[in-house]
Amino acid sequence: MKVTALCGSLRDGSFNMLALQAAQKLAPEGMEISIESIADIPLYNDDVRKRGLPAAVAQLRQKIAEADAILISSPEYNYSVSGVLKNTLDWVSRAPEPPMEDKPVAIIGASIGMLGTARAQYHLRQILVYMNCFAVNKPEVFIGMADKKFDENGELTDPVAIKLIGDQLIALQKLTIRLAAK
Known part of the structure; x- marks a missing residue:
């Protein structure tokens, strides 16, 4: 099972990147998590889209299209998702063939x-509803006070967060299998 991860x-x-790297290590058997950068995604402009997708957008859309599922690690900026994440989702939600549609x-x-990004995650869920994605409902993973939950090498040390991420990845795997069977 291929999972494309976005930070x-x-x-x-x-x-959030450290959390994705922890998820790579916690992935259940048969799941491969590939973290894809959104750093080169330009600001969304529909005039640009109509002329042709920028290379970074086309490459990311292809990676998402090839994936069985998506994993997003979202910070919380002003009670919502970051601008760069929202911008990226704007690019990948547009026609033709939005690659995240119907994906877990x-x-x-x-x-x-x-609160560990709780408010941002709820906004992200609203965006994913519009994008016609299937979000894993439980368990939710909110890593609050993150500056105390990663060691000096960037390793996640909090046993609760480790368990929640592992359990959520199993839930993602089950949802992906269930959706593929339909």
């Missing part, structure tokens, strides 16, 4: 705040 933070040392999606998030 909604471009920051060096991002806790799991969401994780890490922040130094206590």
Whole structure:
């Protein structure tokens, strides 16, 4: 099972990128998680789209199309998703053949705040409804106080977060299999 992972933070040392790297290590047997960068995705402009997709957008859309499922790690900026993540989703949600449509999606998030991106994740779920994706409902993964849950090498050390990510990936795997059978 191929999973394409997107990190909604471009920051060096991002806790959300570290969470995705932890997910790669926690993936159940038969699941491969590939983290794809969104750093080169330009600002969405429908005039540009109509003339032809920028190379970075076309490449990302292809990776998503080839994936069986998607994993998104979203930071929380001003109670919502980051601009770069929203921008990326704007590009991949457009015709022709939006590559995330009908795909299963799991969401994780890490922040130094206590709620661990809960508000951003709920906004992301609204975006995914419009995109006609199937989000994993449980377990939810909110890594609050992330600055205390990763060690100096960037390894996730919090046993609760480790278990939740592992359980969520199993749920993603089950949802992907169930949807493929229909």
